[in-house]
Structures are given as structure tokens and as C-alpha cells.
Amino acid sequence: MSSSAAIDEGYQGPLASKIRAKLSAELAPSHLLVINESAGHGAGPTGESHFKVVVVSDRFASVARLRRHRMVNDSLAEELNTQSADHKQKIHALSIVAKTPEEWAASDAVPATPPCGGGGGR
């Protein structure tokens, strides 16, 4: 696990910006990390296919974990839609950490993502 202070969000291109904008607008996070985990998936240093998002928002209070993840997915529905013609500019794998501010204060550790081994998340 990494403490949030030590986390490098990696290359932040247009998709990362969209993710950030959508999550900010939809979930009003008090803390947001958009971590590009695309390295090693073949698209080079500017690849944007695999992401981990850490979203801290009081909108998650009293919301079950699965529902929280659905809220994040719904916010990023367009970016997750790889059926469109521009599927190469879409998210192919998404890891989600969704916490309330209280939970984040108690623990800001971000779990490591399982190593890919190819194939992505979609």
C-alpha cells in the first residue's frame, strides 16, 4: 500500500483530465487522485488506458461499497464506453477507491493494483 502523500499520478493527458473533470462535477470530492497505471500496456509514455481513481467524498456516506463504485462508473460512463469508434481514447481498466472524508482520515493507504499480465480490464 502507498500513503497518498507518496503517490505519483503518472502521465496526465486528455483522458485523465476528462476523468478528473467528470468526477469533480458529479461527486464533489474533497480529495481526488487520478492515477495513470497504463505503463507497460503497450501505448508508451503517453498511454491512457488503465487508471486507478481515489475519490474521497461525503456523498459516499451511508452508501454501500458496490453502490459507491457504481456512482463512480456512472460518472465515467462515456469514458468507459469502448463500443464507440474512438475506443482507443477510452478507459480500458479502472480500479476504484471510494471513501468518505472520515474513512480517508482514518486510512489514506491506497492498495496496489493487481499486476496486469495483459488483457486489460474490459
Next chain:
Amino acid sequence: NLRCLFNTTASLRQCKLSPTLSSLLTSSLSTSSTTGSMHDKIAEMVKANKVVVFMKGVPEEPRCGFSNAVIKILEFHGLKPDVYSAHNVLDNEQLRQDIKTFSDWPTIPQVYFNGEFIGGCDVLIKMHQNGELIEELKKIGIKSALLAAQEEKKE
């Protein structure tokens, strides 16, 4: 009678057909008469076993780190491939797309317990780490191997 083999994908797995053959049989069942959507078929698949996983690759050889993590967690709790159903979305493009709309969940892997969508890799990892998974398995009548191990230590 071959017809009864065609009823559920779970029964195909339990018959220990080779992955290629079982996926061929699955594909031939896949399209519904009108829209081509597999939703009706998927509705059956998720109820066919206590634990149903939609993944990339097969439990013996997952083709993706997230799918691999899910399988490893289930195995860690003592579930063997013959007591859960695993469906390889890489063998069936229709399934790969329709499971996402069926579950309203954009990524693979996807885990179902007793026909209810549980989540993907992140959710399963979290449940495993905080002990929830042992409880959820208990609710569907599966005793986690970790629970058995804990009880053994107490004796």
C-alpha cells in the same frame, strides 16, 4: 441425452468438457431470437451456481491480472473450479458485451453470488481483506477455508 447438457453453462463445466468445446456449445446457445442479446441466457447463467464468475481466460489460466486476482481469492477461500462456474468472455464477444449491460458494470471480471451481482476485482479484494467475504460465502452456504483454518487454530 445431449439436450440436458445444453441447459446451463454450469452443467457444461461440471461435465468437464474442454474449454474450447464448452465455449463452442455456449456460443451456439448465445443469441436470442430477436435482438441477439444474451440477457436471457445470462440470467440463467448467473443462477446456475452459487458462485458465478465472468472473467478473461479460465481459472487454470486467467488472461488478465484482475481476473487472476478474483480466482486466486476464491481459491484462497477454498473454492475449487468445480464448485463455481467461470465463463470466459474472451471466447464469446457477444457475452463480453452483454454481460456489461446485463450487470450495468463496465469491466471484467464480474462476480455473482446466488444470482446477485457482487462486484469486480476491487470489491472482492476489499471484502477479502476485511473478512466480509467469509460472511458472504457463509450466507450462500459455503464455508470458507479460512474459517476452517481459524477454527482449527482455536482447538
